[in-house]
Amino acid sequence: MKKMLFASLALISLANPANAQNVGINEAPTNIRFEQYTGSAGAIAFWRLPTPGTSVFPGTTCKNVKIPSDKPEHASRFIAIYLFAKNSNKNVFYYINPTNCTIVSFGMDG
Numbered sequence: 001m002k003k004m005l006f007a008s009l010a011l012i013s014l015a016n017p018a019n020a021q022n023v024g025i026n027e028a029p030t031n032i033r034f035e036q037y038t039g040s041a042g043a044i045a046f047w048r049l050p051t052p053g054t055s056v057f058p059g060t061t062c063k064n065v066k067i068p069s070d071k072p073e074h075a076s077r078f079i080a081i082y083l084f085a086k087n088s089n090k091n092v093f094y095y096i097n098p099t100n101c102t103i104v105s106f107g108m109d110g
Contacts, residue, residue, distance in 0.1 A: 020105055023059035026093040029086040034079065042066055044075045046103070062101035065094075074103075081108045 034046045043066045048055035056063055067075040078094075085092045085108045094106035 009011045013081050018031050021097065022095040023057070023097065023098050024093060025058055026091050026109070029090075031081050032082075032092075034082070042078075058097060060098035060101070062094055062096060062098060065096050065101045065103050074106075078103065078106050081106065084108065 031049050032046050033051060033052060034044055036039060045064045045066045047053060047064050048057050053063060057065060091109040095104050097104050
């Protein structure tokens with residue numbers, strides 16, 4: 001079943017050039033931490049452990065990734081999934097646009 005899902009996602013990514021540039025990461029939620037920026041942008045940034053601010057997200061040059069402030073519902077959903085995954089020992093997955101270092105899609109392993 002997972003192979004079929006992966007194949008379907010791969011075909012969708014190939015059919016849609018905008019998705020082809022995104023980098024997918026699947027890892028334990030304990031590998032990231034998040035920080036609320038309360039400045040004018042109001043973005044939420046995610047840092048990679050073990051060294052926040054210097055560790056790079058795999059497949060990118062991003063030292064942090066953000067959920068833009070124009071998507072506040074995405075930020076609250078990501079944090080809810082992150083906390084649920086952390087408490088239930090599940091992995092989170094997320095797709096990053098490496099050009100602007102934003103999270104474009106995310107979820108949790110079942």
